[in-house]
Structures are given as C-alpha cells and as structure tokens.
Amino acid sequence: MSTIQSFDQLEKTREKLRASVKKDLPSVLICFGTGCQANGARDVAKAFGEEIEKQGLSVNVNIGLKTTGCHGYCENGPLVVLRPQDILYLRVKPKDVAEIVEKTIKGGAVIDRLIYKDVNTKETIAQYHSIPFYSYQKRIALRNIGTIDPTSIDDYIIQDGYKGLAKALTMDPEAIIKEIEASGLRGRGGGGFPAGRKWRSCKAVPSDVRYVMCNGDEGDPGAFMDRSIMEGDPHSVIEGMIIGGYAVGAHQGYMYVRDEYPLAVKNLQAALIAARGMGFLGKNILGSKFDFDIKVSRGGGAFVCGESSALMRSLEGKVGEPRAKYIRSVEKGLYDKPSVLNNVETWNNVPVIIQNGSSWYAGFGTEKSKGTKVFSLVGKVNNTGLVEVPMGITIRDLVEKIGGGVLDGKAFKAVQTGGPSGGCIPKELADLPIDFDSLTEAGSMMGSGGIIVMDENTCMVDVAKYFIGFLVEESCGKCAPCRDGLPRMYSILNDITEGKGKESDIETLMELCDVLSYGALCGLGTSSANPVLSTLRYFKDEYMVHIRDKKCPAGVCKALITYRIDAKACTGCTLCAKKCPQECITGEKKKLHVIDESKCIRCGVCKDVCNFNAVNIE
Amino acid sequence: MAVDKKAIDAIIAKYDQSEESLLAILQDFQREFRYVPEEGMKRLGEVLNVSESKIYAMGTFYKALSLEPRGKHTVKVCMGTACHLKGAGQILETIERDFSVKRNHTTKDMQFTVECVNCVGACAMAPVVVVDEDYSGHTRPSKVTDLLKKYK
Numbered sequence: 001m002s003t004i005q006s007f008d009q010l011e012k013t014r015e016k017l018r019a020s021v022k023k024d025l026p027s028v029l030i031c032f033g034t035g036c037q038a039n040g041a042r043d044v045a046k047a048f049g050e051e052i053e054k055q056g057l058s059v060n061v062n063i064g065l066k067t068t069g070c071h072g073y074c075e076n077g078p079l080v081v082l083r084p085q086d087i088l089y090l091r092v093k094p095k096d097v098a099e100i101v102e103k104t105i106k107g108g109a110v111i112d113r114l115i116y117k118d119v120n121t122k123e124t125i126a127q128y129h130s131i132p133f134y135s136y137q138k139r140i141a142l143r144n145i146g147t148i149d150p151t152s153i154d155d156y157i158i159q160d161g162y163k164g165l166a167k168a169l170t171m172d173p174e175a176i177i178k179e180i181e182a183s184g185l186r187g188r189g190g191g192g193f194p195a196g197r198k199w200r201s202c203k204a205v206p207s208d209v210r211y212v213m214c215n216g217d218e219g220d221p222g223a224f225m226d227r228s229i230m231e232g233d234p235h236s237v238i239e240g241m242i243i244g245g246y247a248v249g250a251h252q253g254y255m256y257v258r259d260e261y262p263l264a265v266k267n268l269q270a271a272l273i274a275a276r277g278m279g280f281l282g283k284n285i286l287g288s289k290f291d292f293d294i295k296v297s298r299g300g301g302a303f304v305c306g307e308s309s310a311l312m313r314s315l316e317g318k319v320g321e322p323r324a325k326y327i328r329s330v331e332k333g334l335y336d337k338p339s340v341l342n343n344v345e346t347w348n349n350v351p352v353i354i355q356n357g358s359s360w361y362a363g364f365g366t367e368k369s370k371g372t373k374v375f376s377l378v379g380k381v382n383n384t385g386l387v388e389v390p391m392g393i394t395i396r397d398l399v400e401k402i403g404g405g406v407l408d409g410k411a412f413k414a415v416q417t418g419g420p421s422g423g424c425i426p427k428e429l430a431d432l433p434i435d436f437d438s439l440t441e442a443g444s445m446m447g448s449g450g451i452i453v454m455d456e457n458t459c460m461v462d463v464a465k466y467f468i469g470f471l472v473e474e475s476c477g478k479c480a481p482c483r484d485g486l487p488r489m490y491s492i493l494n495d496i497t498e499g500k501g502k503e504s505d506i507e508t509l510m511e512l513c514d515v516l517s518y519g520a521l522c523g524l525g526t527s528s529a530n531p532v533l534s535t536l537r538y539f540k541d542e543y544m545v546h547i548r549d550k551k552c553p554a555g556v557c558k559a560l561i562t563y564r565i566d567a568k569a570c571t572g573c574t575l576c577a578k579k580c581p582q583e584c585i586t587g588e589k590k591k592l593h594v595i596d597e598s599k600c601i602r603c604g605v606c607k608d609v610c611n612f613n614a615v616n617i618e
Numbered sequence: 619m620a621v622d623k624k625a626i627d628a629i630i631a632k633y634d635q636s637e638e639s640l641l642a643i644l645q646d647f648q649r650e651f652r653y654v655p656e657e658g659m660k661r662l663g664e665v666l667n668v669s670e671s672k673i674y675a676m677g678t679f680y681k682a683l684s685l686e687p688r689g690k691h692t693v694k695v696c697m698g699t700a701c702h703l704k705g706a707g708q709i710l711e712t713i714e715r716d717f718s719v720k721r722n723h724t725t726k727d728m729q730f731t732v733e734c735v736n737c738v739g740a741c742a743m744a745p746v747v748v749v750d751e752d753y754s755g756h757t758r759p760s761k762v763t764d765l766l767k768k769y770k
Binding site for chain 2: 013035037038039073074075165202218219220222223224228259260261262297298299300301302314315316317318319320376378379380384385416419450452454458463466467470474475476579581603604605608609
C-alpha cells in the first residue's frame with residue numbers, strides 16, 4: 001500500500017473504509033482480552049466461525065465477526081456483544097454458540113440465561129450499555145476498546161483514528177503544548193504531573209536530539225488498564241506519541257513494555273508495522289516533513305524499572321537502577337538528552353484532546369484533576385474489571401454503583417489505591433472524591449488507578465506486611481534506607497502477625513517510615529512507607545489487637561487463628577479428612593469431624609473443600 | 619549442558635549490534651534455552667564489545683533472566699494484591715507442598731519452575747496461576763495440584 005501523504009488523502013481513505021463496511025450487517029464482537037482468552041474465548045470465536053457457515057450464513061456477507069480488546073468486565077468472560085441490538089452475553093461457552101446464531105442473530109430473540117443478572121436485585125438486563133457496570137462509565141481512554149479489532153489499522157481509522165495527528169501536524173508545536181496544558185491532562189502513571197508542563201520543560205532545553213517515551217511497565221499490582229489499552233487499542237498510544245514527538249521536536253520514540261504482557265508487545269509491534277505502512281510513522285509523515293519512528297522494548301521483570309530514571313537506564317541496555325534526580329529527565333533523560341516520559345493512558349488521551357479541543361476534555365472531572373480515569377476495580381467486589389469514570393467520583397459510587405457492592409454481602413472495610421506506593425482508605429472516608437489531590441491528602445495516592453476493595457476478612461496488618469514484602473523483593477538495593485529499612489519493617493510486621501509484637505514496635509515503625517520518606521533515593525523508595533503509614537493512621541486498633549490480645553480479628557494471620565469444625569454444620573462427609581495434607585482431621589462417616597490443632601498447618605484446604613460451610617476460622 | 623553456538627549467534631544477529639539490544643537478546647536466550655548460558659554471555663560481550671561483568675549484572679538484576687536452567691514448564695503464581703487477598707499464598711503453599719519445591723526453584727525432575735510474580739494483570743480472575751502461556755483464573759488450593767499434573 002502506498003503511504004498517505006496529506007490530510008485530505010487520510011479523510012478520503014477514511015470515507016472509503018467506512019463505505020466498505022456494511023452498515024446493516026449484524027455483527028458479533030468477541031472479547032479477546034487476556035481474561036476472556038483465559039476463560040476460553042478462542043474456542044468461542046472458532047465455534048462462531050463454524051456455526052455461521054453451518055447455518056448457511058457467511059462471515060462478511062451476512063454477519064460481521066470480530067475479535068476485540070478487553071471490555072473490562074473480565075469477571076464474566078468470555079464476553080460476546082451482538083450488534084445492532086447491543087446485547088451482551090456473559091460466560092459464553094462454545095456449546096452456546098449454535099443457539100445464539102439461531103435464536104439471536106437469525107431470530108432476534110434474547111437468550112435469558114446468558115444475559116446480565118444483578119447479584120443484589122436479581123434484575124436481568126440484556127443491553128450492554130444499560131448494565132450498571134457500563135452505564136455509569138464515561139469512556140474516553142477506552143473509547144475504542146471492545147469496538148475495534150486491535151490488529152486492524154483500518155478499524156482504528158474508521159473510528160476517527162489518526163485524525164488528531166493530522167490536525168496536530170497542521171498546528172504550530174507551541175499551540176499543541178498550549179492545548180495540552182489547557183486541557184489539564186495530568187500524568188496517568190501515578191504522580192499526576194501536568195503533561196503539558198512536562199512537554200514544555202523538555203522543549204525549552206536546547207538540544208538537537210530529544211526523545212519521547214511511553215511507560216508501559218505497569219508494575220502496580222492490582223492495575224491492568226495499561227495492558228488493556230496496549231492490547232486493545234495500540235494505535236491510540238502510537239498516535240499520541242507521534243503528536244508528542246512533533247510538539248517537543250523528537251524524532252525517535254520508545255515504548256517500554258512489561259515482560260509479563262506478551263499480547264501487548266505483539267499487538268504494539270503489529271500496529272507499528274501497520275502505521276509505518278500507511279505513512280503515519282517514518283519520513284515525512286502525512287506530507288508534513290516531520291520524521292518520527294518508535295521502537296518497542298520489553299522490560300525484564302523488575303518493578304523498579306517503572307521509575308523514570310531506572311526505565312531509561314534499562315532502555316539503554318543497562319541495569320535498571322534509579323539515579324538521584326538533581327537534574328530532571330526532561331533536561332537529561334535517555335542518553336542524557338531532553339526526554340519526555342509519559343504513561344500509556346496519558347499518551348492515549350492526547351489524540352482525542354487535540355481532535356476535540358482542550359475545553360471539551362477539561363469539561364470532565366474536577367477543578368484540579370481534569371478528564372476521566374481508568375480504574376481497575378478488583379478485590380472483594382462483585383463486578384470486577386476495568387472502568388472509566390470522570391475524576392471526582394466518590395469511592396462509594398465506584399464500589400457500590402459500578403462494582404455492585406462487596407462480595408458475598410460482607411462488610412466493606414477499605415480500599416487500597418496506588419499500589420505499593422499508595423495506601424488504604426477506610427470506609428469512613430467512602431464519600432471522598434477520587435482525584436489526585438484528595439487521595440494524596442488522605443495518605444494514599446492515585447498511582448496508576450488500581451482500586452482494591454477490602455472486606456471484613458482482610459487483615460490490615462497483613463496488607464501492610466504484604467506490600468512491604470513486595471517492596472523488599474523489588475528494592476533495587478542502591479540506597480540504604482530502602483535496602484535496609486524495608487527488611488527491618490518487614491520483620492517487625494511479621495512479628496506482629498505472629499503474635500510476637502511489642503507495643504514499642506509502632507514507634508519503631510513510624511521512625512523507619514520517616515527515614516524512608518526523607519532518605520530514599522527515588523520516588524518508589526520515598527513512597528514505600530505509605531502502606532504502613534496509612535494503615536497505622538486508620539487501623540491502629542487492629543495493630544493493637546494483634547500486639548496486645550494476640551488475635552487477628554479478620555482471621556488471616558496464621559499464627560493467631562485456629563480452624564474449627566462446626567458441630568451443627570458438619571455432615572461427616574469425610575471430604576476434609578481425605579484432603580487434609582497433614583492427615584490431622586479425624587472422624588467417622590456421618591459423624592462430626594475434629595481437627596487436631598497440634599498438627600494443623602492452617603493451609604485452608606479443609607475450608608476450601610467443605611461443601612457445607614462447616615469449617616470456621618477463630 | 620551444551621549450548622548450540624549457532625543458536626546463540628542466530629539470536630544475536632536478529633538485533634542491532636548495540637548495547638541497547640542487550641536486554642532483548644538476553645531475554646531471547648532465556649526463551650530459547652530456558653536460561654542465560656555462560657557461553658551466550660561471553661559471546662554477546664565479544665560481539666557488542668561490552669564487558670562480561672556488565673552482562674552478568676544484567677543477568678542477576680532482571681527477574682525474567684535466570685542463570686540456571688529452568689524447568690520444562692514455568693508456573694507463575696500471581697502474588698498481586700487482588701490475588702493475595704483471595705488466597706494466593708495458600709495456592710503457592712499447596713504447590714510447594716505437593717511438588718516438593720520451593721518458590722522460585724525448579725522441581726527435581728526439571729518439569730516445573732515455580733515463580734512468584736507480582737501481578738500478571740488479570741486481577742479480575744484472582745487468584746491466577748499461569749502455566750507457560752495458559753492463564754487459569756479462580757484457582758483454589760484443592761484444584762491447583764490437578765491443574766499442574768495435566769502438564770506432566
């Protein structure tokens with residue numbers, strides 16, 4: 001294919017592509033995100049292909065069949081969307097496919113057992129956009145995901161793809177930066193630094209070479225929006241980076257993607273080839289005399305490489321250790337040249353901001369946190385998955401309206417945000433608006449947008465220990481506060497969870513937190529005390545119960561709990577005794593079983609296998 | 619374990635001969651040989667004109683790289699926050715117990731290397747275990763052993 005050489009030519013191509021799509025064709029969209037693929041989406045897609053032919057229809061003539069990126073409602077995959085009716089079927093199995101083609105596609109009827117059913121109200125809803133999980137969302141970053149086939153650049157162009165780039169190339173670079181500044185776009189990776197200001201600072205440094213980079217090293221546990229965007233809409237990130245490159249005067253871009261995301265790497269690489277083929281990358285882009293290209297680098301499985309200076313070292317082919325930032329990376333970044341590093345979601349927002357204007361974007365969100373944000377709502381909540389909402393939504397609305405409340409009707413306890421650099425926000429603050437500044441004030445942070453819901457069975461000391469343990473593993477070891485301080489904190493927390501805590505431990509923990517906050521070298525180190533600080537701030541009582549009473553109220557800390565079989569509920573089915581790895585459960589058939597506490601290792605297998613809820617934790 | 623020199627050179631030849639390609643080449647070694655062989659690091663140092671100590675530092679720093687041969691199958695137990703809350707610890711302990719293997723080590727029969735990873739980004743299906751490229755969501759201590767046995 002010859003490259004597109006002008007704005008007009010792009011619009012003509014778009015028209016032509018749109019005309020080639022048959023509008024009235026019913027279409028089947030199958031989610032091919034990691035979650036749905038794990039649940040068997042590939043087999044479902046195959047079954048659709050075969051069944052359509054078998055029933056005397058033909059793909060592309062009678063029915064459009066497409067695999068898309070992640071719809072976000074991963075809990076209920078594989079997801080299948082039927083258009084034009086806008087029906088969403090959940091947990092579709094290959095054996096359901098024949099019925100779907102027969103009844104829904106041919107007959108227009110809804111199959112009740114496959115549609116959404118609200119766990120609380122038992123109400124059923126067939127229409128995709130009427131389901132609460134989707135109806136409260138405002139999708140800007142996720143605009144194309146679930147609609148387009150990520151491996152097709154044509155699909156992206158049909159959805160106004162590369163329109164923002166075409167417009168940007170007619171603008172003065174200074175005007176683009178002004179537009180991004182006016183939109184109020186702040187970095188989506190965690191810190192929330194204004195993107196426009198970052199670009200301006202980079203441009204202000206005199207240099208013949210500059211770089212733009214995309215941080216796709218999404219390391220925060222509990223966050224997967226960047227993975228979804230890279231997998232489901234790779235061109236949006238590429239387009240944003242080209243615009244950024246043009247605005248700051250860079251000709252080379254780098255994408256640094258986590259090694260754990262093979263599908264993202266594959267889709268990005270394919271998208272780069274397609275974009276080069278059409279002339280969106282390479283020399284003289286759209287006839288503008290602007291040259292730009294992008295390389296993809298895979299990360300090496302080191303959390304610290306999500307930190308900007310470590311990421312750049314890693315891109316250069318070195319060990320990814322951070323450096324002290326006396327000089328910022330906008331001045332001396334990659335190869336000591338002025339560089340702009342933004343997160344995946346930040347880049348993905350850029351094309352639509354240019355296309356629709358900064359005031360449109362600034363119309364969403366709060367005064368200081370503009371636009372929308374993608375959150376991954378996970379943990380002990382009914383509807384888990386990716387959601388995009390305007391900034392400023394309250395924790396309560398997110399958990400209850402979109403999330404459908406806490407799992408199994410348990411009591412809501414807290415949300416954890418911001419990954420290992422963030423903290424826990426208790427239920428008392430459920431009406432806190434979620435934006436950059438409110439979260440920071442509450443002792444947590446936005447981070448990349450992971451929202452982990454915790455219920456009454458979550459132990460906050462264990463959570464703090466979990467995060468500190470994570471950071472001990474991931475500390476690069478360069479500076480002493482992080483390398484030595486974190487293991488000290490871990491051993492204290494471990495003692496507390498084992499019933500060996502002392503009251504003076506709290507004070508020692510606070511001191512260590514101070515040392516880390518002030519003394520660590522990089523952003524990950526200085527924020528690493530947050531999990532402990534925030535749990536101590538809101539859940540000190542729980543620490544004290546562990547220390548004074550040697551009890552874990554949530555029933556998590558192994559040394560402080562015992563498993564017991566409920567005499568009323570036990571039916572004597574013998575299953576737990578058979579499965580117990582310690583062989584420490586005894587009892588005759590149809591009679592009460594008993595756990596020998598002296599041998600029990602609290603592995604939880606008996607509770608897991610019991611069909612009668614007869615095993616309790618005390 | 620003898621490593622095919624031609625295979626090493628073939629991997630190196632796929633990339634730009636610059637330091638920038640170091641990590642990518644080491645990752646390809648890992649994929650091809652299931653570890654980063656000493657011969658590979660030596661050869662890479664010669665071709666890219668980078669000191670061996672530097673390459674060794676990369677090999678020990680990045681978690682995705684291993685200097686010892688790994689098992690036929692890689693079992694990644696996700697230790698992300700969502701998985702942790704939903705019982706990933708118990709899943710890992712079950713694997714350790716039933717396959718007599720410690721975390722981040724390989725079983726004696728070289729079948730499985732058990733790794734703890736910090737979030738595979740499939741939190742909605744927590745707890746998650748990834749065997750090679752296959753994701754299994756909503757795993758339970760009572761089911762995970764049978765799941766792995768299928769790969770033997």
